Amino acid sequence: MTPSPATATSSYIAALEAFEKDGFNQDPGWTRALRKEAIARFSELGFPTARRGNEEWKYTDVGPIAQAPFRPPTAPGVAKLGASALKRFTFGERRWHRLVFVDGSFNQRLSFLSALPTGVKVLNLAEALKSRSTLVREHLAGHADYSNQAFTALNTAFVHDGAFVHVPDGAVVEEPIHILFLTTSREKDTVSHPRVLVVTGRHSKTTIIESYGGLTDARYLSNAVSEVVVGPGASVEHYRIQRHSEEAYHVGTTQAVLGRDGHFSSVTFDLGGALVRNNLNVLMGDEGSSCMLNGVYLVTRSQKIDNQVTIDHAKAHTTSRELYKGVLDGQSKAVFHGSIIVRRDAQKVDARQEDKNLLLSDQAEANIKPAFWIYADDVKCGHGAATGRLDESTLFYLRSRGLSEDDAQSLLVRGFVNEVIETISCDPLRAHIGDLVTATLQEL
Amino acid sequence: MLEIRNLYASVGEVEILKGINLKVKAGEVHALMGPNGSGKSTLAFVLAGKPGYVATSGKVTYQGEDLLGMKPEDRARAGVFLSFQHPVEVPGVRLDQFLRAGFNAIHKSKGLEELDPLKFDRMLRQRVKVVGIDPALTKRSVNDGFSGGEKKRNEVLQMAVLEPTLAILDEPDSGLDVDALRTVAQGINQLRSPEKAILLVTHYQRILNYVIPDFVHVLVDGRIVKSGGKELALEIEAEGYEKFEQPQEEAIQSPG
Numbered sequence A: 001m002t003p004s005p006a007t008a009t010s011s012y013i014a015a016l017e018a019f020e021k022d023g024f025n026q027d028p029g030w031t032r033a034l035r036k037e038a039i040a041r042f043s044e045l046g047f048p049t050a051r052r053g054n055e056e057w058k059y060t061d062v063g064p065i066a067q068a069p070f071r072p073p074t075a076p077g078v079a080k081l082g083a084s085a086l087k088r089f090t091f092g093e094r095r096w097h098r099l100v101f102v103d104g105s106f107n108q109r110l111s112f113l114s115a116l117p118t119g120v121k122v123l124n125l126a127e128a129l130k131s132r133s134t135l136v137r138e139h140l141a142g143h144a145d146y147s148n149q150a151f152t153a154l155n156t157a158f159v160h161d162g163a164f165v166h167v168p169d170g171a172v173v174e175e176p177i178h179i180l181f182l183t184t185s186r187e188k189d190t191v192s193h194p195r196v197l198v199v200t201g202r203h204s205k206t207t208i209i210e211s212y213g214g215l216t217d218a219r220y221l222s223n224a225v226s227e228v229v230v231g232p233g234a235s236v237e238h239y240r241i242q243r244h245s246e247e248a249y250h251v252g253t254t255q256a257v258l259g260r261d262g263h264f265s266s267v268t269f270d271l272g273g274a275l276v277r278n279n280l281n282v283l284m285g286d287e288g289s290s291c292m293l294n295g296v297y298l299v300t301r302s303q304k305i306d307n308q309v310t311i312d313h314a315k316a317h318t319t320s321r322e323l324y325k326g327v328l329d330g331q332s333k334a335v336f337h338g339s340i341i342v343r344r345d346a347q348k349v350d351a352r353q354e355d356k357n358l359l360l361s362d363q364a365e366a367n368i369k370p371a372f373w374i375y376a377d378d379v380k381c382g383h384g385a386a387t388g389r390l391d392e393s394t395l396f397y398l399r400s401r402g403l404s405e406d407d408a409q410s411l412l413v414r415g416f417v418n419e420v421i422e423t424i425s426c427d428p429l430r431a432h433i434g435d436l437v438t439a440t441l442q443e444l
Numbered sequence B: 001m002l003e004i005r006n007l008y009a010s011v012g013e014v015e016i017l018k019g020i021n022l023k024v025k026a027g028e029v030h031a032l033m034g035p036n037g038s039g040k041s042t043l044a045f046v047l048a049g050k051p052g053y054v055a056t057s058g059k060v061t062y063q064g065e066d067l068l069g070m071k072p073e074d075r076a077r078a079g080v081f082l083s084f085q086h087p088v089e090v091p092g093v094r095l096d097q098f099l100r101a102g103f104n105a106i107h108k109s110k111g112l113e114e115l116d117p118l119k120f121d122r123m124l125r126q127r128v129k130v131v132g133i134d135p136a137l138t139k140r141s142v143n144d145g146f147s148g149g150e151k152k153r154n155e156v157l158q159m160a161v162l163e164p165t166l167a168i169l170d171e172p173d174s175g176l177d178v179d180a181l182r183t184v185a186q187g188i189n190q191l192r193s194p195e196k197a198i199l200l201v202t203h204y205q206r207i208l209n210y211v212i213p214d215f216v217h218v219l220v221d222g223r224i225v226k227s228g229g230k231e232l233a234l235e236i237e238a239e240g241y242e243k244f245e246q247p248q249e250e251a252i253q254s255p256g
């Protein structure tokens, strides 16, 4: 029997009821009210379908997610993960701060915090809720839209644990904060709802790395939501490295909100997953704010990746730059849907968007859909899109120097995505990610 | 070392080489001259194995082996090097990393030592001095944004690093000012040795003042219409190619 989306929905409701009785019952009242509201919205919205004339979901069928009732693992977080099993995912430097979540729950033993500047808070959300943090109450679910986005509603319905980072005015966090979400359960069709809240104050500096991965062969769903508040004059570098297993479904929503002269840079790497959908929404909420949104996706076999990037230039004198690059092999499919909104009176907006795909096979398919909604007249908007193959003459040039055809191809593909890797400003991170990308390319 | 016998070659449907015969021995420098479109680059590409450049008949042996049956990378590993008339830009691929990959592939196939980045860098820095380019270029993407002169010098740099046995140089002189020409010529001369051979393709005689050839061949419409010593180049310089661009028989019989 194939379960219907309706039974899938009721199974989420049942799972939430169980949590409210046990596990979530220590949370403050407002959190419980929030979850209640979110599950109600989710029930009303249902999973999105292309059928409803829904442009946002036109190219990506989430039927497989809607049909299977994904459940929380019956024994979450019990996997006896050793440092060696973790090693694949805990790349990086020893002094980096690290928060690890296993099957949705915070794992103290695998986490590590170096000395932090005064006032900086890096902790798990469940703990922050326990301490009745007013900042969490003010910002949690205050930015990522759960009224209209089903997956965000579903995540919010289960909001309890996750990562909370607060960097107060003027604070500079030198080392990156690495937040790692792992699925380890061997049960089939488990779900986790990773949640991240980052709130930064005036003129602060923060580097966040979000990693997603799976240490299991079973199919699972990872439905993540991150909210990032960039204070006035603050700078947040946000990196996302998605390395799920090839059986996994991943929906990841990031909502960033920028204050005056704030800067947000996001560099994302999608190296895994069966079906991956990323929603990156950036609100240029005040004058002088700027963002750089770059990404790399490497897909092969029957993998599908869909990147929806929406920049809302709500205020004048705001600048955005986007550069996404995809490498597609096998029968893989990629969608890049970049929307740029320039609100009325948001003059002197400068926005540029670029998506380039490299096809390594005849069966791979890339869809690029730029959309501009411009309601101001003095703006500069540009976009570039290209889908092509490796250039024969270039391949020959490399081979004429002794490189095998395979090596020449890898070098060229690596060169193609290098433009994005080069935009990682943290030196050791750039080196680590470079290695991860090279390793993934070798498996394509 | 290299023997081309009655070589015909096509690009697409078009026959471009129409019966080339040429013998190059170790230690020799051969200049191949000819008007634009005569097939000089086509010959260079056929010898280096560029896909799409198809030998339709004839034979090419290199060090006793059938060159045309080899993949481009195997030709490179056997010591054949092509300096491109139009070097290719490779965005995102750093020159030093690319060159080290080629160097190590060649060394590996010969059972010679492969070099780690540090050792390779040391060697590369020495070679860079010879061709007179800014050492910083080796940390940049291959030919990406290089000037015309830098691209040509870069080809010579790659040759100096890979130390080929047979260097085919396709117009290494075009577009160079006198200073650049001198350094490029110097780089080429450094490769000259009794064990190595050079096939120098050029449109103009100028570079042959610096790289003195043992033989000069004139290629017109896919055929070598005349061969001689270095004085043949001066003759072309003085009189142009017109007198060779006649029906083949006549050209061959006209006194040199």
Ligand SMILES: Nc1ncnc2c1ncn2[C@@H]1O[C@H](COP(=O)(O)OP(=O)(O)O)[C@@H](O)[C@H]1O
Residues within 6 Å of the ligand: B011, B012, B014, B016, B034, B035, B036, B037, B038, B039, B040, B041, B042, B043
């Ligand atoms: N890739 C190609 N496709 C079609 N025609 C070509 C190609 N390459 C060369 N040709 C043609 O072959 C002839 C010889 O070209 P080429 O070998 O480049 O001459 P040269 O190097 O002597 O100037 C020219 O007529 C040119 O137009």
Ligand SMILES: [Mg+2]
Residues within 6 Å of the ligand: B040, B041, B042, B085, B170, B171
């Ligand atoms: Mg030519």
